[in-house]
Amino acid sequence: MKTSAAPGRHLTPDEIVDRVFPADEQPAPVPLHLAACPDCQEKVSHLREAWLLDRVAVGGFVESLPGSFWNAQTESILAAASRPAGTEAPRALPLAFSLPRSFFRRPALAFGSLAAAIALVAGITYMRLHTKAAAPVQTAVHAPAATPVPGDDTDKKDDELLRSIDDLLADDGPFASLVPQGVS
Secondary structure, eight states: OOOTTSOSOOOOHHHHHHHHSOSSSSOOOOOHHHHHOHHHHHHHHHHHHHHHHHTTOSOOHHHHSOHHHHHHHHHHHHHHHHSOGGGOOOOOOSSSSOOOHHHHHOHHHHHHHHHHHHHHHHHHHHHHHHHHHSOOOOOOOOOOOOOOOOOOHHHHHHHHHHHHHHHHHHSOOTTGGGSOTTOO
16 A cells, blocks of 8 residues: 555565664664655554563553552552451352352252252162173073085094084083082
């Protein structure tokens, strides 16, 4: 945005910073455009004022407050310090939330909500305990049926041997009475 009175181009942000904070300690020459452009002059002055405010170079604000302000501050602090302990100013609740007063005006609603919450917790607890106490489901393990494989006599004899071993393992056998009860 060029003005007709300002020759050249507007200053870039880097050039504005160089005007307020020169790289070397020597004063930098003022560009001709800055001397004539009110927009660029305003940008430089805003940056300079912000830097001065940050550096607390613009002082005198506290000193400029009238004496009546300081007298009123002193009186309010002394009044708060001399107030009896029982007449303290109302304090905020230490909780991060506050319950509406209507909740306490309806005790049936409050107790009903509490009873529903207790019933829910008790029901969930009962269901968890009931499922843990239930006997584990026993599944019967069946040996897969032997499929006849065409082959020679040794394969048939091996199959017969495996079937007889499965049959012996399926029943208790003659030595079952020698094993104490409870040991498997």
